[in-house]
Amino acid sequence: MYLTQGLHRSARTTPDRPASVFMGRVRSFAEQHDRVARVASGLHDLGVAEGDRVGILAFNSDRYSEYLLAVPWAGAVLNPINTRWSPVEVAYAVNDSDTTVLLLDDTFAAMAPALRASCPGLRTIVHCGEGPTPDSMVSYEGLVESSEPCDDARRSGADLAGLFYTGGTTGFPKGVMLSHANLVTSALGTVATGQLLDEGSVLLHAAPMFHLADLAAWVGQIMLGGTHVMVPFFEPDAVAAAIEAHAATDVLLVPTMIQMLVDSGAVDRHDLGSLSRILYGGSVISAGVLERTRARLPRVRLTQAYGMTELSPVATLLWPEHHEGERIASAGRAAPHSEVRVVTADGAPAPSGVVGEIVVRGGHVMLGYWNKPEETADALRDGWMHTGDMGYLDGEGFLFVVDRLKDMIITGGENVYSAEVESALSLHPAVMACAVIGVPDSDWGERVHACVVLAEGADATADELRDFVRTRVAGYKTPRTVEFLEALPLSGAGKILERELRPSRDTVPM
Known part of the structure; x- marks a missing residue:
């Protein structure tokens, strides 16, 4: 299994179907296949070798989706960077990962001089925005135009696919190492439930694409061959307008975004009749928000996902039919690809209803933390990912998270x-x-x-x-x-x- 697998399939079976839609720009799978192969070739021309890290600091766009495909196509490793980080945090992720090439869009292009000064290993900055390419930066579209397509490296399975930096208890972010198999396993396991995406779905990217929750939905959609619609960032009216304009069927949001969407009046100004499913995570949804969402979007099915970056990221799912009674406070049951336990302090399985640490096992569990062997050994023990979250399982296997990591x-x-x-x-x-x-x-x-x-x-x-x-x-x-x-x-x-x-x-x- 590998990240570009779905693109190859779609380019053969549905070459004329829209692969991406952004700012009125529609690109077919045939076009996307060609562009990705050219960007990968351009990265080779910039000196990117197998296993090198290539970062991106940008808002959502069709080029972001191409980046997620072109980097593994080139045999390199993804490093999507949090757009809300300070320059100090961005520089840390670039330096810690030894990222050699970084893509910046128009919003973050002004950071280029500071990043060059603070990141000695950063060789090249590529401009992937809509405006003119700044001096000393390489044009993304120039790479597409000047490069001949190259063959897909097809790194796969346990090969490192990306570093995904998450907050660290030491005060510094940790680079979570996820393989191709990790990412595809989590995505396909989630899709297999029928609660997110299908072969004809149109996925709207409103949550940030650097975030692994949205990226997991992206992987599922790539494997299924569906259309991706992007808005740069979440804003209720922009999201509602995109759903209406492009007949989006699926979207991933956090509960705060759902609340903003249903309370903003945007659902009254736009026709959201195409929307079938919302996947949400980060926290449980409050009864009040759930009630208002059902009233404003009665056809939409809500599914909650619990997990973390280290789990690629899905561990459990609370299906739409379980959003009732006491179960609404739960995180659902183990996803098809995931095995979930609650253990006592000595590592023994905790009885039903007894609080302990949540541990997870499966093909979606990370390879480890980049350059942090001690933290890796502490988290991965006896084949289980120790989440540090506390919770309990009821008699039917529903997981209740009672306390997140204390810090x-x-x-x-x-x-x-x-x-x-x-x-x-x-x-x-x-x-x-x-x-x-x-x-x-x-x-x-x-x-x-x-x-x-x-x-x-x-x-x-x-x-x-x-x-x-x-x-x-x-x-x-x-x-x-x-x-x-x-x-x-x-x-x-x-x-x-x-x-x-x-x-x-x-x-x-x-």
Whole structure:
């Protein structure tokens, strides 16, 4: 199994079918096949060799889909970079992965000089936007026009397909190594349930394509030979308009996006009658949002996916018919490709209803963490991926996640690791000690909340601390609320008692 397999099939069987639709530009599978082969050849001309890492920092587009195909076609390794990261975080991912070629669209082209200065191994930057190619950058369309098609390298199976950076508990992102088989296994296992995509589906990419959840849906659609429609990023009216204009049947969203879509009035301004299925993840959907979604989009079937980047990413699925009663609070049951257990501290299977650590086994489990053997060994034990999430299984195999990683916050579907934010906040000279936690938020599921102890004689405002942190981490990781304390509550072992850290009257809302 390999990522380009579906493209070869579609170019033979349905060459004239639309492969991608973006900004009024429609490209058939025959055209996409030719362009991908030319981009891959162009990457070879830029010095990309087998196993080299090629990154992209761009919003959704048809060229993004071509990148996801052309890099493995060239025998190289994908490195899709989070568009919400700060320049420091982007540079870390480029340097840590030894990425040699990076694609930037118009939005991020201005970062090129800073990235060249901070990334000594970055040889070439390719402009993949709509505007003129800036000086010192290579034109993406120039690669297509000047390169002759090359043969597909057909790296497959256990060969490394991509590095997907996710937040790290040490304060630095970790590169999750996923193989071709990992990605295809997760995608086809999810599609096999019949709850997402079919051979005639039209998939709308509204969630960011760098995110593995959307990329997994992309893989499924590539394998099935369906059409991809892209909007640059999520905006309710743009999403609704795209569904109407292109008769989209499937879309992947996080619950916050679903809420924004149904509450914005966009569903009244556009005909969403073609939409059949929404796959969502990141958190459970609230009863209120579910009720409003069913009222506004009665024909749409909702499926929740639970997983993580390390699982390519799907572990369990909550099917539409299970969005009832107590099961709505669950993450569903193991997907066809996945084996899920809950284990006690000694590694034994926990009885039904007993909370323990969630562990997962299957062909979708990552190869490991890039250049992090200790973290890999800790996560992959006896054939099982130890998620660090706590939960329990009921008598029918439904998984209930009761506590995410103690240092992870899920805000608007994005993972934020407390240690990463604490590391940035602690650099402020006025901060003596700090702890970052997630607290409930009606709009985002959770919000990032900082508890701060100032150094003796020091002074700082919430705005000042937020501005300071924002220069070091992505905006969505920046604390939305700040609480000033005399001291942090500690256990006898000197560990911070996070359960005692809750917003109080001193919380400053943002």
